[in-house]
Amino acid sequence: MKQYLLSVCYQAGSTQPAPEALGKIMSDVMAVRKEMQTAGAWVFSGGLHPPSSSTVLRHQNGEVVLTDGPFVESKEQIGGITIVQVADLDAALDWARKLARATATPIEVRPFMEHRS
């Protein structure tokens, strides 16, 4: 089994969908999550607050310095993540397809490194 990170991507500065549309998206996403859980593929998922809510820590000259704001100002941002555990990329892509339909945003699929212990 392999684990994959499915990231919900959106363009920086894009406006949030209207409340009723957002409600529909949320319930669709929850339905996909339920399906993942029933199939035993779901590991974790969660939505993220905007990048402006982040704090960055840097190790400098033996000290850890805190700064406000995201590490990189990027055009593409991550709105939420899901981690699935499945047999191979095709299985991960099947879930990502469902998530892309539910969220109506691009989904990036990225494999985790395997740690054979």
Place this chain on the structure above:
Amino acid sequence: MAVITRFLGDISLAEEAVQEAFATALARWPQSGIPPSPAGWIITTARNKALDRLRKEATRSERQYAAQLLIEEEQLEEHDVHDDRLRMIFTCCHPALAPDAQVALTLRLLGGLSTEEIARAFLVPPATLAQRISRAKAKIRDTGIPYRVPEATDLPARLRTVLAVVYLIFNEGYSAASGDELLRGELCDEAIRLGRLLGALMPGEPEVLGLLALMLLIDARRDARTVGGDLVRLAEQDRERWDESKLEEGRALMRDCLAQNRPGPYQLQAAINAVHSDASSAARTDWRQILELYDQLMVIAPSLVVALNRAVAVAEMGGADRALQLVDAIDLPQYYLLHAVRADLLRRLGRTADAAFAYQIALEKCENAKEREFLARQYQSLTRN
């Protein structure tokens, strides 16, 4: 290669093992004679080489992996080769890989071309191509692209990617997008070889046969397409120089497709080329039938390029005026053929100055030296009169 990859689950490891097995065969067979099943011998030897290496290089976890392989040891027979090649094709053409990586991998792992040859055919430095291939292999490994034939529900979409890769290889060979050589025959041969392989592996898929038919019917005109290195248009080609055996094979495949009654874009394009090939002269071409086929193509696989070709058929049926209207409505400003077709239509309509201007634009957009020479000749003949 394909069998060993399934066995080992790693393309690079499989490649090295197969190379070693061939090296052993070269050393041994001259003395011992060729074994009764050469392919089986190579497979078994390559598998043993790979297992030896895994044992030698094993860290603890890899040793477990090798042990697992031994436990799962199965009888490897030559008939497995059939299925394994099919798996390999779908892995090489997985949509998660970039198109240029799909092409490079397919040619390298299923075709008969070396990395050097592929690099030359695609006009990229060998190091670039080698890197492209090794990156693609790493992605297959790291991202867990499965080594298997897709399930029935995914098959149509996945097969489209496979066919697109093979046709891209063919087109790159037939009308090289850039460079000085009009035809890079080895790529056409390779694409047709892959098409035959697909046809043998998936005889029940009419689009597979349709693509093979299409490539054969086009490739039959290869020798007639140039005279003294200069490009000759279909209408002006010496039809005696068309390869009758390729045409016949293409037509026979078309008959098989028609019998399956599941039309698709490749079959329709093949049918269009079959109509061309049936005409004893350009003037006798059945343009009405060609137009009908383009109409069907516009329904099942509409594209701007198809629309452009359809406009050419309209012009051939006597409607140069109407064709020009159609061409002017096609939004493909960067495509040199659009400007070349436009120029030709304007010339027919007697609008010489406009035609000359269109040829100039076509010349600007065209990157193939031979096609440019052809366009330049057209342009010159226009301005001379």
